Amino acid sequence: MSVKVSIPSAFRRHTEGLDSYDCAASDLNELLDGLANRFPELKPHLRDEQGKVRRFLNIYVNDEDIRFLDKDYKFADGDEVTLVPSIAGG
Amino acid sequence: MNSVRYELRCRECQTAWGNQPISFCQNCFAPLEVAYDLAAIKPEISRDKIASRATNLWRYKELLPLPEQYDASLPVGFTPLVKASNLGETFRTRSLYLKNDSVCFPTLSFKDRVVAVALTQARAFGFEVVSCSSTGNLANSVAAQAARGGFKACVFIPSDLEPAKILGTQVYGATIVRIDGNYDHVNRLCSQIADKHRWGFVNVNLRPYYAEGSKTVGYEIAEQLGWRLPDNVVVPMAGGSLIGKINKAFRELIELGLVESKHVKFFGAQATGCSPISAAVKAGRNEIEPQKPKTIARSLAIGNPADGFYAARMISGSGGWSEDVSDPEIVDGIALLAESEGIFTETAGGVTVGCAEKLYAQGRISPEETTVLCITGNGLKTTDALEGRFETSEPLAPKLAAFEEFLERELHGVVAAGGVR
Numbered sequence: 001m002s003v004k005v006s007i008p009s010a011f012r013r014h015t016e017g018l019d020s021y022d023c024a025a026s027d028l029n030e031l032l033d034g035l036a037n038r039f040p041e042l043k044p045h046l047r048d049e050q051g052k053v054r055r056f057l058n059i060y061v062n063d064e065d066i067r068f069l070d071k072d073y074k075f076a077d078g079d080e081v082t083l084v085p086s087i088a089g090g
Numbered sequence: 091m092n093s094v095r096y097e098l099r100c101r102e103c104q105t106a107w108g109n110q111p112i113s114f115c116q117n118c119f120a121p122l123e124v125a126y127d128l129a130a131i132k133p134e135i136s137r138d139k140i141a142s143r144a145t146n147l148w149r150y151k152e153l154l155p156l157p158e159q160y161d162a163s164l165p166v167g168f169t170p171l172v173k174a175s176n177l178g179e180t181f182r183t184r185s186l187y188l189k190n191d192s193v194c195f196p197t198l199s200f201k202d203r204v205v206a207v208a209l210t211q212a213r214a215f216g217f218e219v220v221s222c223s224s225t226g227n228l229a230n231s232v233a234a235q236a237a238r239g240g241f242k243a244c245v246f247i248p249s250d251l252e253p254a255k256i257l258g259t260q261v262y263g264a265t266i267v268r269i270d271g272n273y274d275h276v277n278r279l280c281s282q283i284a285d286k287h288r289w290g291f292v293n294v295n296l297r298p299y300y301a302e303g304s305k306t307v308g309y310e311i312a313e314q315l316g317w318r319l320p321d322n323v324v325v326p327m328a329g330g331s332l333i334g335k336i337n338k339a340f341r342e343l344i345e346l347g348l349v350e351s352k353h354v355k356f357f358g359a360q361a362t363g364c365s366p367i368s369a370a371v372k373a374g375r376n377e378i379e380p381q382k383p384k385t386i387a388r389s390l391a392i393g394n395p396a397d398g399f400y401a402a403r404m405i406s407g408s409g410g411w412s413e414d415v416s417d418p419e420i421v422d423g424i425a426l427l428a429e430s431e432g433i434f435t436e437t438a439g440g441v442t443v444g445c446a447e448k449l450y451a452q453g454r455i456s457p458e459e460t461t462v463l464c465i466t467g468n469g470l471k472t473t474d475a476l477e478g479r480f481e482t483s484e485p486l487a488p489k490l491a492a493f494e495e496f497l498e499r500e501l502h503g504v505v506a507a508g509g510v511r
Contacts, residue, residue, distance in 0.1 A: 009285050010116050045119065055377070055399060056119040060278065063271070065394065067380055082282075087114040087121040087396050088294045089223050089277035090329015 003031065003075045006082040014041040027074055028059070028066060031081060058086045096155045098298050099125040101400070109155075111215050111290065113297040121396070122298045124155045132346050137317055140348075147203055147306040153342060154207055154306070155299045157214035164238065166206040167306050169194050171314035171462070176430040177443075181450040183457035187320070188427075189311055189464045192435050197234045197258065198468035199227035199389075199436075200307060200332065205235050207303035208292035212241065217290030221245055223280040224293075225273050225328065225389045226255030227467055232292060233264035244289070246276050251388060254471045272383055274394045293329075304332045308339025311462050312349050319343070319352040321459035322410070324446045326438045326466055327358045327367050328390040330401030336464075337404055356405050357455065358412035359445035361385035361420060361437075364393055370402040371412035378402065386417045386475050387437040389467060411454045415444035421475055423447070427465070434469035442466075 005021045012019060021038070025031035032053070036043035048054055059066045060082040066073065075081075098107040102120035114121055131152050143149035147167030170190045178186035191200040205228070212220050220241045222232050229245040236243035243264035247256070248271060259266050269276045284294040292300045312319055319340050325333040333356055343349045360368040363385030366378050378398035383391035395401070405412055415423065423440035426447070427433050435443070442463050449455045469476075486492045 008281075010114070010119070054119060056114060056121070058278070058394070063275065065274070065380055068382070082278075084278055084281050085114045085119050086394070087119070088281045088284075088291075088297065089273070090293060090331045090392060090396050 095127045098122040111295040160210035185460040187462045192468040197230040200466040201227045201231040204300045204303035205231040208296045208300035211299040212290035219289045223277040229259040233259045233262035237262040304335035305339035308336035320462045322461040324357040324463045328392045330395040330397035355410040356408045357410045359442045360414040361387040362414040364391045365414040368412040368414040376403040389438045413445040413448045419444040436467035436472040439465040
């Protein structure tokens with residue numbers, strides 16, 4: 001089981017320059033916990049103080065905004081997760 | 091502050107980022123907005139000084155994020171503010187105005203304003219290629235103004251846009267990339283491209299500058315009302331930026347002493363088939379739940395609006411409201427505006443008129459107060475929305491007898507009113 005996370009350039013100063021990260025997370029919570037453990041400086045940028053995903057961060061699974069998927073969506077092998085700043089367009 | 095007296099600042103953590111092509115705070119991902127040194131600007135700006143300048147958006151240059159050198163030769167903006175007596179009669183009000191950006195130069199939508207400002211910065215930052223994610227109007231404007239300015243233009247659109255909006259981009263020689271997906275897919279892709287390629291995306295990496303161009307709608311409304319603010323403004327919402335920028339414009343004018351302080355209520359208008367901001371306001375929340383757009387108002391079909399949170403918060407905070415209308419109501423709104431005021435607007439304008447009708451009927455807008463509806467685009471770009479609404483008549487023979495017969499058959503009322511010589 002492998003899930004690939006694409007990391008936007010604004011985050012890369014917290015990820016030793018890595019633009020992607022492979023993990024075996026089964027759901028979003030595990031994925032964010034894994035990222036925060038591996039890259040502690042990234043942690044505050046992923047979730048707010050209440051543990052909610054930050055308002056200005058969009059998360060996509062393959063081509064779908066994760067908010068359109070089941071609340072406890074389980075990743076499938078080969079899923080690609082993309083983190084994208086939400087401030088664009090309009 | 092540098093010598094140009096404005097800089098980017100994070101809306102949340104207030105970190106200053108100088109002037110560079112970025113749209114979000116590199117610390118917290120929140121949006122960046124242009125902040126001005128209004129205290130330094132105040133002694134240098136006055137109603138008379140503005141009135142002495144050419145009637146286009148460059149007359150508000152002190153309040154726009156313009157580089158020291160820029161080309162102000164394109165007369166963008168300063169569209170008519172029309173008193174709408176006939177439509178007002180329908181809504182039972184005597185103080186209704188239309189800010190008519192359906193005749194904005196050069197491409198007949200309010201997007202000409204934002205693009206004009208964005209391209210001054212694209213030039214200053216040295217971009218050769220300008221781009222955008224667009225629901226149509228923005229692509230038209232980027233393509234046209236890039237052609238004139240000598241930029242290469244490459245724009246991204248959802249594949250199902252109205253043919254007139256696609257043609258109205260291609261004609262300027264722009265490269266158009268149709269994406270198999272909705273606007274939100276296009277937008278995400280553009281964020282990723284802007285992250286990788288050094289292109290000037292007007293609504294991605296140039297977005298803070300671009301969005302400031304929308305303030306000129308607010309400055310013009312105030313100036314055209316005789317340097318006073320209206321009581322209510324009704325604004326169509328896609329990404330939710332325009333409504334916030336009109337509010338910012340009004341607040342700046344108050345702070346600069348150019349208008350008297352006034353509490354203005356803001357009303358948002360969306361299509362029911364894509365109403366994430368309206369749904370938030372109605373539910374009493376600011377957080378946006380994204381939607382999958384399904385509406386003929388394609389220019390407003392943004393299911394995940396970047397400024398949705400701020401728009402919902404500002405509307406509720408102003409004591410305003412947000413409404414939404416169905417596709418048939420949008421078409422009725424287009425027809426109502428055309429038949430009452432002789433203005434042919436696109437689907438977004440139908441949304442605004444339809445929502446305004448509801449807001450008056452609900453008593454949320456008082457007929458005693460001065461209200462401005464923002465008409466942001468031109469009906470000639472979305473004629474497909476009216477397909478089937480009008481019959482095509484059989485041609486008549488070019489003979490007077492044939493006309494007399496037609497007159498008898500179809501036009502009794504006109505004969506009675508006009509008489510016969």
